[in-house]
Amino acid sequence: MPNLQLLEGIPNQEKSDSDFGDWLKSMFHSEQERANYMAKNYIPAVDLSVLHFREFATERRNLIKSQFAALLGVRTSDEVLG
Numbered sequence: 001m002p003n004l005q006l007l008e009g010i011p012n013q014e015k016s017d018s019d020f021g022d023w024l025k026s027m028f029h030s031e032q033e034r035a036n037y038m039a040k041n042y043i044p045a046v047d048l049s050v051l052h053f054r055e056f057a058t059e060r061r062n063l064i065k066s067q068f069a070a071l072l073g074v075r076t077s078d079e080v081l082g
Helices: 009-015 020-027 031-040 050-072 077-081
Strands: none
Touching: 020 031
């Protein structure tokens, strides 16, 4: 689930067979553009290489979970325990 993201037709074709981090840099030339895209799409600021997929998945799940909780007006278990 944390790796599922619908991309529009052209970006999806451009992304195919590319390392995600390399694709981001080629599509969004400034740090601000990349940061905006990543925030909009719940992409965590972690190493995006396939070797770190588990960390990416965990962090993205946390971002999505926090957004759902905010939309629903509830606290996450992390907030309750923290």
